[in-house]
Amino acid sequence: MSHAPDSPLSARALALRDVHTDAKTDAKTDAQTAPALLQVESLAKRYTLPRASIVGPAPELQALAGIDFTLHRGRSLGVVGESGSGKSTLARIVMALEPPTAGRVVFDGQDLHALGSAALRRARAGFQMVFQDPYGSLDPRRRVGQTVTEPLALLGGVPAAERRERAVEVLEAVGLGAADLDKVPHEFSGGQRQRIAIARALVTRPKLIVADEPVSALDVSVQAQVLNLMQDLQDRWGITYLFISHDLAVVDLVCDEVLVLQHGHAVEHGAAAEVLRRPRHPYTQRLLAALPGAACSSTPPGAAREPALPATAPGAESAPPTPAAASSPRGDAR
Numbered sequence: 001m002s003h004a005p006d007s008p009l010s011a012r013a014l015a016l017r018d019v020h021t022d023a024k025t026d027a028k029t030d031a032q033t034a035p036a037l038l039q040v041e042s043l044a045k046r047y048t049l050p051r052a053s054i055v056g057p058a059p060e061l062q063a064l065a066g067i068d069f070t071l072h073r074g075r076s077l078g079v080v081g082e083s084g085s086g087k088s089t090l091a092r093i094v095m096a097l098e099p100p101t102a103g104r105v106v107f108d109g110q111d112l113h114a115l116g117s118a119a120l121r122r123a124r125a126g127f128q129m130v131f132q133d134p135y136g137s138l139d140p141r142r143r144v145g146q147t148v149t150e151p152l153a154l155l156g157g158v159p160a161a162e163r164r165e166r167a168v169e170v171l172e173a174v175g176l177g178a179a180d181l182d183k184v185p186h187e188f189s190g191g192q193r194q195r196i197a198i199a200r201a202l203v204t205r206p207k208l209i210v211a212d213e214p215v216s217a218l219d220v221s222v223q224a225q226v227l228n229l230m231q232d233l234q235d236r237w238g239i240t241y242l243f244i245s246h247d248l249a250v251v252d253l254v255c256d257e258v259l260v261l262q263h264g265h266a267v268e269h270g271a272a273a274e275v276l277r278r279p280r281h282p283y284t285q286r287l288l289a290a291l292p293g294a295a296c297s298s299t300p301p302g303a304a305r306e307p308a309l310p311a312t313a314p315g316a317e318s319a320p321p322t323p324a325a326a327s328s329p330r331g332d333a334r
């Protein structure tokens, strides 16, 4: 790390650093030579909100406006911004879980939102998602084997025996195993549950994983392990990540590039080392200044919140922290 050792970014990075994490290793694919996997072009999303009264037009909210980026194979793009800046909306539109108001998402040469339902279902094998909350995202009654193979079942055409084999393969890849197939989520710690969620994302052998705050609900020590795992998987299988996090230290550790969102607009985009060391936009500068631990080293593990920015600039108001961040589970064994 090239920044001053006492900077908040360093402090958080050290807390996150685990045995063998050395992010952004030289072995990673060169952005210049890797082919484009994901192209997001002039993407916009406007939500129509419920009317406050029966007269007048329904109010609208511009959640995203004019978002453009290209993500190359084997690379990681971090999307940062405070709560409400549009990160999850971007994730859902890239995942084709909801349509954009304007613009395109081109994944592996296909305009996702122009595909018919059968073609989209087939395309879904190529991109999978990991959510923030490993408690909420796993069905408590389902056995791990069923949870992990669900994307294959939705895809269709994979026989049960092969589904099981693939489940064991991905469980082993995330540090679990065949013995876990018949267990249910409550038998696992938070970190293990997030490993199960990652295994489920891997089971279709995707090229892209969209991870929306994948470690924000975990203890810092557990965060480091899950981040290491995600990097190992990237090195081994050349996975591309769209990595959403309000935590700049996490993004610094994992991502090659950073896109900074403010009120749905991309205010800064560039190499992570550049954007996080020499932020040019005042909003990025404020995000860095508001980094948890910037002023005190006694921030409890896992207490990282979406940064509450001083409301000095117009439109810089902060939304309250997400409930999941405020009530993060504690005491994970791994």
Ligand SMILES: Nc1ncnc2c1ncn2[C@@H]1O[C@H](COP(=O)(O)OP(=O)(O)O)[C@@H](O)[C@H]1O
Pocket (backbone or CB within 6 Å): 047, 048, 049, 061, 063, 081, 082, 083, 084, 085, 086, 087, 088, 089, 090
């Ligand atoms: N389905 C929806 N309907 C209306 N407004 C929404 C919807 N989803 C998100 N929003 C609004 O869009 C903005 C961006 O939200 P979101 O993408 O969840 O931000 P983030 O993930 O950065 O916290 C917020 O103002 C949010 O309230």
Ligand SMILES: [Mg+2]
Pocket (backbone or CB within 6 Å): 087, 088, 089
């Ligand atoms: Mg979000």
